[in-house]
Amino acid sequence: MPRGDHRLPAALLFLLFFFSSGAFHAHADSSSPSVKFTPADNYLLDCGGARSTTLDDGRTFRSDPQSSSFLSTSEDILVTATNASSASNVSALVISARVFSEESTYSFFIANPGRHWVRLHFYPFPHPTYNLTGAVFTVTTDTFVLLRDFSVPTAAAGPVLKEYLLPIDGDRASLIFTPKKNSVAFVNAIELVSAPDTLVPDTATSVSPQGDFAGLSAYALEVSYRLNMGGDAVTPKGDTLGRAWQPDDGFLTLPGATRNVSVPTRDVKFPDGGGVTPLIAPSVVYSTAEAMADANVTDPNFNITWQLNVEPAFSYLVRMHFCDIISHQLNQLYFNVYLNGLIGVSGLDLSTLTSGLAVAYYKDFVLNASAVANSTIRVQLGPATGSNDGTPNAILNGLEVMKMSNVADSLDGLFSIDGSYRGEPDSGSVARKVVSAIGLSMGALAMGLLLLMVYRWRRRPDDWEKRNSFSSWLLPIHASHSTFCSSSTKGGSNRRQRFGSHKSKSGYSSFFASGALGLGRYFTFAELQEATGNFDDKAVIGVGGFGKVYLGELEDGTKLAVKRGNPSSEQGINEFQTEIQMLSKLRHRHLVSLIGYCDENSEMILVYEYMSNGPLRDHLYGNSAGTAHPLLSWKQRLEVCIGAARGLHYLHTGAAQGIIHRDVKTTNILLDEQLVAKVADFGLSKAAPSMEQTHVSTAVKGSFGYLDPEYFRRQQLTEKSDVYSFGVVLFEVLCARPAINPALPREQVNLAEWAMQWHRKNQLEKILDPHLAGTISPTSLTKYVEAAEKCLADCGVDRPSMGDVLWNLEYALQLQEAAMGQADDPTLQNSSKHIALEYSLSSIDEAGGEAGGGAVAVNEDSGAIVTPHTVQGR
Structure with a gap:
């Protein structure tokens, strides 16, 4: 010393x-x-x-x-x-x-x-x-x-x-x-x-995304709430570990929908050798509960709801304490548990889990920061549907909510103990972020990614086509559809503890008519197996990063698009989560509807309305599978682009907080049987910046060729990033070739760059789709190209809003319809008004310069129809 x-x-x-x-x-x-x-x-x-x-x-x-x-x-x-x-x-x-x-x-x-x-x-x-x-x-x-x-x-x-x-x-x-x-x-x-070693296990159930969450032992926790449902306050003197519990009365959104139930504390039992002891919660907590006040009606359609104010940008550990003190025999109580509108447990049967009545049980959930909306955690219980036996009721005995430390190892903000700022939290994950290697510049990283992608495209063009045809499309959920409609089997040895496995015989009419959650119908795995022929490969209509998309059909003939997640796909888990949580309340004619979901037996399956005419791209130049689709006329292409623009404009301005799609491309614009365009695939979407922000700082994601170069350089996402991608779509519609085609000469690989080169030469008509020959009004074409060109401005502030793009496209359609009216009028037909622009592939050298020949000048004021005969770079 x-x-x-x-x-x-x-x-x-x-x-x-x-x-x-x-x-x-x-x-x-x-x-x-x-x-x-x-x-x-x-x-x-x-x-x-x-x-x-x-x-x-x-x-x-x-x-x-x-x-x-x-x-x-x-x-x-x-x-x-x-x-x-x-x-x-x-x-x-x-x-x-x-x-x-x-x-x-x-x-x-x-x-x-x-x-x-x-x-x-x-x-x-x-x-x-x-x-x-x-x-x-x-x-x-x-x-x-x-x-x-x-x-x-x-x-x-x-x-x-x-x-x-x-x-x-x-x-x-x-x-x-x-x-x-x-x-x-x-x-x-x-x-x-x-604290006892067994107080907080290392694993819990994640509800966003659904699955197991491991690694709780590494997190610091702060107690936000500890509630004794249906009972009085419990002081530290009455608790086994010196904890205080407060009554739940002040957190019920509708107290009249509940009733207090209780039994003597001596009636509460703890399982022998189990993980539930009085150290988890005292008997006084398990001896009281909140139950449904109206439980004896024929068809109860309400939930018990507690609403708790919490700090946003943090994930939470939510512990629910259960003890069936209301049933008189086993397998009589089945209910669902929801957290912020997300399913926690479907068809919970306490007697099956505990093998008895009045036996203490608890379950831990992790609620990701991305699922904490409006600084609120909403806990809901409701009776399970689809069960013919048992009492329609739901109970909760105790509730604990604990804030989890974030990426800065903090329970209060984003500064770590050394005072360093750890940046914006990743709301899509509660897992700790690994610190990036210092010294790697963003320029070098971007260049490496670019070289890797080009290398893969040149080496595997066929695979590239496959991965971009009718590819991953996660879609929004209409709030007008019902809430989760969980189905469960009867009690017994074959009963699944987490999710029901019965086959529902009802179609859309069996939707749980609540609308409080707006998350669609719950399909059992068996139902979807039957609808898709046991997921027959012959029913596959698309493949993406999430998994395969199958065409399914219900017993009533309703066709579905069934997207089955690949368990090994991290992309799929994140997209599933984003789809369910972020877009559950969007509703628009030009956004594709999610019908329901299935998360049974570790499966992640999303079920959408079937878009019979597939993706827009397949109507421009076909797909890798060789499926035949009719090519669209110029007027139809304008109408499709207008529909997609309306959908994107709604995303940017129609929701409470704008949404940036982040993956706009022709494979994510789907067409129904009437060729109505609907925007799809919201798996990469992000909330738009607030009024106080100019952008969202986030990792670069999207599809190469459609990616906003400013976003790529600065990792700053705005609505104008979608505008750039849509500009590429407009040129793809006009020229009928992919946004990226590695098989072409270097200067033609990128459609946006190639099209702008010809536009600067005032010769864009030379690369138009030859199928449009003799059909395009020059005034319509001029207005259309003007909109596309502005979308591709290098700086986002120079690009128009989606509302402005929509206005220009609608004007281009009016000009086209006017020209078509003149062409149909015999008194106005004149051969001088039909202009042929003739050239050949050999007229343009490898560098893009013109070897010979020239284009006939077009007067924008005429009603002429532009007629391209041959197309470069197909």
Whole structure:
């Protein structure tokens, strides 16, 4: 030990503190006296107090000055409430405080690494010297940010408790208080206590996307809510681990739809050898519940709903406690669980899971940040449909909501403990992001990606065609369709615990008429197997990154497009999630409708309305499968482009917050039997920037050839990125060739660049689709090309809005219809008004220059029809 250092060894300090502070064990539930948890680490500090404080639950908080060896601070500042009456209605634990004028650290010896409770008590009582109400400070541990620039509400609001469950790996743990400049930090009391190893398992059920979530042990958690459904408040004295539970009454959106039920605590049973013990929650929580108040009606169509305000941009661990205290026999209670409109459990049967009644059970869910809309978590329970037996009802006994640390290892903002800003959170994933290698410039990365894509295209042109024909198209959900309509089988040994597996005999008429969630019909896997001939390869109508698309048919003859996810496709999981969560409330004639879904047996299947005429591209120059589609006339092409523009214009302006499609291309514009165009594939979509933002910073995604070069360079996404892609679509419609064709000479590979070259020469008519010969009005063509050219401006600010593009296309259609009217009028027909533009492939050299010949000048004011005879670069 260095000379002059009179501090005791950490281990000895720990032993002295532990044995001098009395019995630091958790309270065992009265109904389960054999259950007791004695924490290996149990530090309870009354900060600033002159003497130890014993609470009514038996816990003793040692005086901070008596335990000063735990604290490293530049100045001892101990304050006490000067006006006793101001603190008469609060606990004696918070009428004193430790104040810090500079960064100060509490350091604790950890005997048993693992999860630990950290509870920080704050009460800003009035003081003549230190303004605790105005204090602004940050609290961190060795790894996590707990509070950043935190200020406590006024004392009138009462004491504030911040409660955390932190993973501690080493033999030391620190709590660091850092006041903001010209301010102070303070704390009234601190708890650092070991938690049972089994309290929070490492895995949970993810609802966005649906599946298993692993790795919870690496996350710090902050308790946001702990509710006792249908019962009274539970104080730390009545809890097995010193936790407080509050009643749920204030969070019910429709209290009249619920009724409180309860049984004596002695009736609650815990499974032998199971993972549910009174340490998970005490019997008093499992002995009360909220149930449906109107459960005996013939066809209940409502849910019990709790609404909880939370902080956005964070993911949450949601724990639900269940105990069937209302049934009189097994397999009588089946209900669905939803989180923010997403299915958590379909057809939950507690008696099957617990093999008995009144047996405690809990289930953990992870709700991704992307699913937390409007700073709200909405928990809903409703009776399962499709079951002929059982009582239509639903219950919940307890609820815990815990915020999960983000990519910055923070529970308050995006700054890490070293003060570095970790950027915009990725709302599509709660998994930790791996730190990118430093020094790799974006230019080098972009060049590498470009070279790799060109190499793959040149080596595998056939595969490239396959992957871009009727490719991945995830579609929006109409809110007018119903909510999830989960079906479950009867109880028994063959019953699936997570999802029902019966075959529904109803078609669209069996939709669950709620509309609250707007997520479509739930199809069983067996139904979709039958509809697609057991997913026969002969029924495949498309292949994409998500998986295969099958043509299916229901018993009533309704045709479906059934998209079955590939389990090994990470792209598919992300697209499935985006499709369900982000676009569930879009509704427009020019957006394709999602009918329903299936997530049974680890399957991810989306079911859409069948677009009998397939993608637009197949009507321009065919597809790789050789399927014959009639080529569209110029007027039909204009009408299709107008329909697609209307759909995109709605996305950008019609939703509450605009949506950027991010993958606009001819394979994502589908045609129904009447050739009405509908935009599809929202798997890559992003919310548009808010009014305070100019762009969304995000990784570059999309289809090469349609990709906005400004977005590619700067990773800044705006609605104008869709406008650029649509400009490429317009030239693809005009020239009837792919946006990228690696088989062509280098200068012709990229359609946008090639078309603009000919446009600058005023000779764009030389590369038009020859099938349009003698059909295009020059005025219509001029207006159309003008719109396409503006869409391809290099800078987004120079591009028009989709509304402007739509106006120009509608004008081009009017000009075309006027010219067609003149052509049909015998009195106006004149051979001089039909102009032939003749040239040959040999008239243009490899560099794109004209070897000979020339184009006949076209007067834009004439009613002539432009007639291209031969097309370059097909």
